Structure formats: C-alpha cells, structure tokens
Amino acid sequence: MAAIYSLYIINKSGGLIFYKDYGSAGRMDTNDSLRLASLWHSMHAISQQLSPVSGCFGIELLQADTFDLHCFQSLTGTKFFVVCEPGTQHMENLLKHIYELYTDYVLKNPFYEMEMPIRCELFEISLAQAVQKERVSLLGR
Amino acid sequence: MIGVGKAKQYANVLDRPIGKGKQEVSLSAFAFLFSELVQYNQLQVDNIAELERRLEDAGYAVGARVLELLCHREKEGDTAIGYSFFHTQHRHCDMMAQWASHRARVADSLEKGTEHEDEYMISEKELLVNRFISIPKDMGAFNCGAFVAGIVRGVLDNAGFPAVVTAHFVPVDGQHRPRTTILIKFAEEGTLDFQSLKKQRYRYCNEKQDWINRRENWSNGFGMLTYLLAS
Numbered sequence: 001m002a003a004i005y006s007l008y009i010i011n012k013s014g015g016l017i018f019y020k021d022y023g024s025a026g027r028m029d030t031n032d033s034l035r036l037a038s039l040w041h042s043m044h045a046i047s048q049q050l051s052p053v054s055g056c057f058g059i060e061l062l063q064a065d066t067f068d069l070h071c072f073q074s075l076t077g078t079k080f081f082v083v084c085e086p087g088t089q090h091m092e093n094l095l096k097h098i099y100e101l102y103t104d105y106v107l108k109n110p111f112y113e114m115e116m117p118i119r120c121e122l123f124e125i126s127l128a129q130a131v132q133k134e135r136v137s138l139l140g141r
Numbered sequence: 142m143i144g145v146g147k148a149k150q151y152a153n154v155l156d157r158p159i160g161k162g163k164q165e166v167s168l169s170a171f172a173f174l175f176s177e178l179v180q181y182n183q184l185q186v187d188n189i190a191e192l193e194r195r196l197e198d199a200g201y202a203v204g205a206r207v208l209e210l211l212c213h214r215e216k217e218g219d220t221a222i223g224y225s226f227f228h229t230q231h232r233h234c235d236m237m238a239q240w241a242s243h244r245a246r247v248a249d250s251l252e253k254g255t256e257h258e259d260e261y262m263i264s265e266k267e268l269l270v271n272r273f274i275s276i277p278k279d280m281g282a283f284n285c286g287a288f289v290a291g292i293v294r295g296v297l298d299n300a301g302f303p304a305v306v307t308a309h310f311v312p313v314d315g316q317h318r319p320r321t322t323i324l325i326k327f328a329e330e331g332t333l334d335f336q337s338l339k340k341q342r343y344r345y346c347n348e349k350q351d352w353i354n355r356r357e358n359w360s361n362g363f364g365m366l367t368y369l370l371a372s
C-alpha cells in the first residue's frame with residue numbers, strides 16, 4: 001500500500017522537469033505524464049483567473065474519488081505536486097520539504113541548467129529518503 | 142592586531158572599515174558562489190581536463206593568500222597543530238589524532254601513502270564544495286574537489302614545498318557516496334626539506350618576530366589548511 005502515488009515538478013512555463021512514480025495503479029508513460037503536467041499548469045492558471053475573490057494563487061488541493069492532488073507553487077512559479085491516496089495528511093509539509101531539497105541539490109548544482117529536466121543524483125537520493133520517511137510516519141499514524 | 146585601539150570617527154560611511162562581524166559564512170552563499178565559479182569556467186573550456194585545471198588554478202590563488210592570512214591569525218594555542226604534524230610525520234604515523242583535541246572538526250584523516258615516501262592523502266567523507274554537487278554521468282571521474290586540491294597546492298607551493306595535488310573520488314563499502322581523497326605528491330626538493338625539519342625548533346610567529354621561516358610558515362599553514370577545509 002502506497003500512500004503517495006507520484007510526484008511532479010513543473011517549471012514556470014509548464015514543462016515537466018521531474019517525474020517520479022511511487023507505484024500508482026494505472027501506470028503512465030512519459031507522454032502521459034508530460035500531458036498531465038502541462039494540463040495541470042493551464043488549469044492552475046485558469047483557476048487563478050476564475051476565482052471570485054482576489055488574491056487567489058491557484059488550486060492547492062484537488063480531491064477525487066480515488067486520489068488527492070496536492071499542489072505547491074513557489075514564488076518563482078515552479079510547481080510541485082503529489083498525487084496520493086484520498087485523505088492523506090501533511091502533504092503540504094512534504095511539498096515544502098521537497099522544495100527545500102530542490103533549492104539545495106538542484107539549484108546549487110553547477111551542472112544543472114535552469115528550466116531543464118532534473119538529473120541530479122543527490123536530489124534523487126535525498127528525495128527518496130524524504131518520501132520514505134513520510135511513508136513511515138503515515139503508517140505510524 | 143591591525144586597527145586595534147583606533148576608534149576613529151568616519152564622516153562618510155564608505156570610509157569606515159568593514160566590521161569584523163561574525164566569523165561565519167553562509168553555506169548557501171558559498172555554494173552559490175562556487176556553483177557560479179564552476180559554471181563560468183565551464184563556459185571557457187571545451188574538455189573536462191581543462192575545466193579541472195582551471196578550477197585548480199582558481200584554488201591556487203586562494204591557497205597562496207590563505208597561507209598568509211593564516212600565519213597572521215596564528216595564535217599560541219594553535220601551534221601544536223603544526224607541531225603534531227611533524228611529530229607524526231617522522232614517526233610515520235598514519236593518523237593525526239592530536240589534531241582532534243585542538244580543533245572541533247578537522248579533516249577526517251590524513252594518511253601517509255603506503256607505496257611512496259613522498260605521498261600524503263587528506264580524506265574527506267564529504268567535501269564542503271561537493272555537498273550539493275552531483276556530477277553528470279557523462280563527465281566521468283571529474284571532481285570539483287580540484288578547487289580544494291588547488292588550495293592545498295597553493296599553500297604548499299608558497300610555503301616552499303612544491304607538490305602535485307589531485308582530487309579523486311574513492312568508493313567506500315556500504316556507502317552510496319564516494320569519499321574524496323586529496324593526494325599530495327611532493328616534488329623532490331620538498332622531501333629533502335622534510336628531513337631537515339625535525340632539526341628545527343618549531344616556533345610560532347608572533348608579531349615581534351618579523352622574519353618568518355618558510356618552513357615554519359608551511360607547518361602553520363598545513364595544519365590550519367586542513368582545519369579550513371573541514372570547517
């Protein structure tokens with residue numbers, strides 16, 4: 001049983017720069033994940049425009065029958081979102097932590113080109129640790 | 142100490158000397174600066190060996206200046222660092238246990254090469270400059286520790302011990318991340334100096350002593366250097 005299904009990071013123009021699958025039921029191929037990322041980017045932008053109140057920063061949580069989607073947008077426009085089991089708690093903290101890892105291991109890496117797909121070994125290692133820790137604490141609750 | 146006891150009033154804020162402030166540097170600031178240094182040099186070169194050489198040269202300039210600074214900052218309590226190095230060196234000990242008692246954190250280990258008389262290794266589990274850096278697969282054995290190797294070479298060279306210094310990744314059993322080893326190979330004349338070192342009485346450089354012996358310079362520098370790399 002996996003509480004977290006998958007993780008996406010999209011850059012400010014809507015391109016998918018990182019995708020990690022944690023054993024979701026309906027597996028997606030690369031094209032599907034790219035499509036979902038750009039679709040989410042547009043929906044997020046539209047939701048800001050449609051909002052009846054001013055100062056809306058876009059969708060933070062999308063709840064469906066079979067999954068929850070938690071989204072976190074950094075001030076620079078990079079979006080992080082996780083797809084997880086319905087009712088999973090504390091995803092905001094996990095996303096903030098992932099953002100922290102991104103600033104450390106991706107942005108401080110001289111071999112990373114901005115807005116390009118993330119291929120950083122250290123980032124993946126610490127991300128795996130963070131998700132593993134989250135899973136353990138979810139099981140403990 | 143420079144500037145002590147001269148509490149002058151400066152009319153213009155720009156004339157005022159920079160305050161001493163905290164003796165700490167933000168790790169993030171350092172990481173970003175180093176990242177920029179690597180990126181800049183990457184644009185100037187077309188192969189990895191060249192990039193490594195440029196980083197080492199950048200480090201060399203730092204090492205040369207750092208040696209001078211560390212000698213200036215040297216205090217009595219620290220002399221044992223350099224001294225213990227001589228001690229262990231001519232007893233051919235592998236580790237420098239004495240260092241640990243003088244500094245909260247020193248390099249993980251300093252070892253003498255087993256194969257060659259004139260080779261020394263500084264090993265670090267995680268080099269500060271490599272903390273956030275993942276080397277792409279296509280760059281092979283490239284190590285940003287080349288910068289640190291350059292610092293070591295700068296210190297040694299300016300203290301009168303010319304050496305060839307290189308940084309290598311060494312895989313560790315059971316660890317995902319390899320450790321970085323800085324290999325120091327002294328040039329011929331450097332080894333000769335080693336032999337005469339033990340005859341010398343080690344003195345620390347105080348302000349009254351205007352002539353600092355090159356060899357003593359080296360001993361201060363080396364101990365402080367390893368401290369610097371580890372802190």
